[in-house]
Amino acid sequence: METLQNEFLTVEVSDLGAELQSIKDADEHEYxxxxxxxxxxxxxPILFPIVCGLYQGTYRTEGGTFQLGRHGFARxxxxxxxxxxxxxVTYVLSETEHTLRQYPYRFMLSVTYKLVDNEIHVIWHVYNTDTKEIHFQIGAHPAFRLPGVKEGDDVKGVLRFDNNGHIERIYGNHEGCITSDRYALEGVQDGLWAFTEExxxxxxxxxxQSQIHAIDILSPVTGEAEVSVEFSAPCVGVWTPYGKKAPFICLEPWYGVHDHLGYKGQLRDKYLMNHLQPGASFMSEYVIRIGEKLAE
Incomplete structure (x- = not known):
């Protein structure tokens, strides 16, 4: 376990999955x-080299068919x-004999966590160390405690989006896949979404479709942001497990998403796929902020 600390935050990270383990403020409140x-x-968890699920758990690339579990192996x-x-702190992961049997590409994935005042900057680099083009997806899956919700309470809260207009969603509950159908996200008013477990x-x-690039979890007491996630990813998932009264909410920036239902094409052609030529690299960053943004 590695620890990062400044005057605002103390953060812990595990080498297993390079996964965040704790985010505490100066008063040692856990978020x-x-x-x-x-x-x-x-x-x-970090989602790589796929995000979400594959149709029937398989995909096709480099002339073969491969199996890969939900969200990939990096986590x-x-x-x-x-x-x-x-x-x-910076961690790295490269291919192994085990990963090559599931994902026939050589790569290096680096994950950096950097504290800047009351923000955690999470920086991903994916390097193509292979001699051929590689195809991948990557995503985040941080879970945050719901303010004002204790174990056994009904799950509810308010999120604030950086989009005050019409917001559409897709569903990933069709055999673990999405369809092309789009639906209005119900209950959103002026960028505020009061959600329940239902x-x-x-x-x-x-x-x-890059509709959202920032989400705030609002305090039920003050109405201010307790936690914010900002990102440039084209897709974001919002999740809590249904039927469990789980006192947390996940805000998940994704460069990727499930297969479409019935998809039997090539890995390179699936929706929201990323590509790297030999020697090339991909970089992206998302930011977790605890509390309101500090004055610049």
Whole structure:
């Protein structure tokens, strides 16, 4: 476990999955869900080299057919600590014989966590170390404690989106896949969404087509942001497990999403796929902010 600290935050990260384990403020209040198998045992897994599920659990590339579990393998692998400073840590993961049997590409994935005042900057780099073009998806899955909701309480809260207009969702509950149908996200008013557990009866609320680039979890007491997630990813999932009264909400920036139902094309052609030529790299960042944005 590695610890990062400044005057605002203390953050812990595990080498297993390079996964965030804790986010505490100066008063030692915990904001990250602490994982409980009764509800969901993870905290903030990294999704790579796919996001969500494949149709019938298989995909096709490089002349072969491969099997890959939901959200890929990175979340269950030990990353190597590359460097560690007081306010910054970087982990790396590369292919192994095990990953090559599931994903026939050589790569290096680096994950950096950097503290900037009351913000955690999460920076991904994907490097193509192969001799051929590689195809991949990557995503985040951080879970945050719901303010004002205790274990056993009804799940509810208010999110604020950076889009005050019409917002559409897609569904990923068709044999673990999406369809092309689009639906209005019900209950949104002027960018505010008052949700309950019933909103997740069809699994995650998936917002694609770059409709949203920032989400705030609002305090039920002050109405101000307790946690914010900002991102440039084209898709975001919002999720809490239905029927469990789980006192957390996941805000998940994704460069990727499920297969379409019945998809039997090539990996390279699936929706929201990313591509890298040999020697090329991909970089992206998302930001977790605790509390309101500090004055610049």
């Amino acid at each position: 990250l869900w602490q994982g409980d198998d009764k509800y969901w045992g993870r905290r903030s 269950d692998m030990n990353f190597r600590l590359l460097r560690h400073f007081d306010d910054k 909103d997740f009866k069809d699994d995650a609320v998936i917002l694609d």
